[in-house]
Amino acid sequence: MNFRQLHRGPQLLKIANVWDAGSAVLVQALGAPALATTSAGLAWALGYADGNHMPIEEHAAAVRRIARVARVPVSVDSEAGYSDDPATAAGHVMRLVEAGAAGINLEDGAGPAALLCRKVEAIKAAAARAGVDVFVNARCDVWLKRLAPGREVEETLARARDYAAAGADGLFAAGATVEADIAALVAGQPLPLNVMARPAMPGLEALQRLGVRRLSAGSAIAEAAWGRARRAAEGFLAEGACEALFEGAAPYPEINNALGAASQLAMGLHTTS
Template identity: 50%
Template sequence: MNHDELFHSMHEGLLMLANCWDGGSARVAQAAGATALATSSAAVAWSHGYADGSHLPTDLLLATVRGIRRVSELPLSVDIEDGYGADPAGVAVLVRELIGAGIAGINIEDGNDAPELLASKIAIVREVADAAGVRLFINARTDVYLRGLADGDGKPAETIRRGALYRAAGASGLFVPGLRDEGEIAAIAAAVALPLNVMALPGLPAPERLRALGVRRLSAGSAIGEAAQGLVRDAAAAFLTTGRVEAPSPGYGAINALMVSG
């Protein structure tokens, strides 16, 4: 089975994605038991010294993808934020290059833009993928909850409306970061005929409960990248104060062996 078809099939249960940001973190995630890989746009940007929010040059994004594909054959989904531009044709060029690098899926978001713009981007990306003979998993992210784009009681309805729009444009899944209420999760999962993706947050139901509610994908988002950067900051500060590094570590040998395996 091709990577794209395999990745689609993984959404029949609950696919859990421990988001990575380079070849090393991809190896670590795979060794921890990941069956597929997904990047976090924030963690990728931070690893190159850029802020999240479409500031990363796309040549560095492509280099990151190639670095991950070099070390892992697992299906890979890439977070491309808003496509790194407002022009759907420009987004299509980027996705064509990513498909050439061997990806199985993308995340692409609406943010504060009109949902019709994201629908236009999804439609042209689907055309590009079809032309390449790839069943690309286009995970449409809506920020209705994350950015408060609707009033409290109106959030589920607006999310469902956008989900229908994105599905009609060619989306394969709907990602709703910030969604955590059980009733709203169940309502959105039932109303949108797409696999529902949520992001790990405090207060989110356990994975088994999420699956029962209709969720088909759970992403760590930037949380693992945040933890890694926080550990680096604290370890560096402690070293500069005490001359010692006492942060938890599996040890040089274990990490180095992991990087030369496979």
């Protein structure tokens, strides 16, 4: 099943966002039908802050490494396309597509909706010229950026309709958590709705009932990994605590074997392709 079809299936698509080839192998082994990157986790792994700071060359190289081990579709968070110029942003997104992305997230941030529309149009035109199908998930940051206090639903719906007219394939209402708001977003615009994990998010059964098509972990798994690694390192550096380092850890052979098998399979596919 391709990435677009996964948004039409009977089950809500759950995305446990990854940030490198190793995390991609781990999540894929758990049976995930698709992979998607977290821009934050990927930027942090490369030594950059999140927020459109990654050089496109490094981002594309990281996506290529993830795609090398992927056996399911990969969607890539392209942030805002790393440019305010639609043609340049489209060129950057196509670099990620060439590296192996089947879909992309593209955010409006605090910028005008019209700018994201022009970027979506430019990306769709570039994809058509290249003869590839790219699922464009338009991320609306009205909640995250607090752009319309008390009017979040109305503002997001207005933007969603514009994004759909520009050619977007999905709407990512990052930060929406209230059931009534989510129901209004599903009913009030034509795109499959993606929401992001938050402590206050309704449960999976409720989201399915409301008509949500995609639930993303966002940067939460990468944040959890950072927090646990920090606690382990703090204990070791402060007290030389060795036993605590191994609490909850995956055994070395398990990790190494999983990566070894993924590498061998990738090499075999490359040799026969």
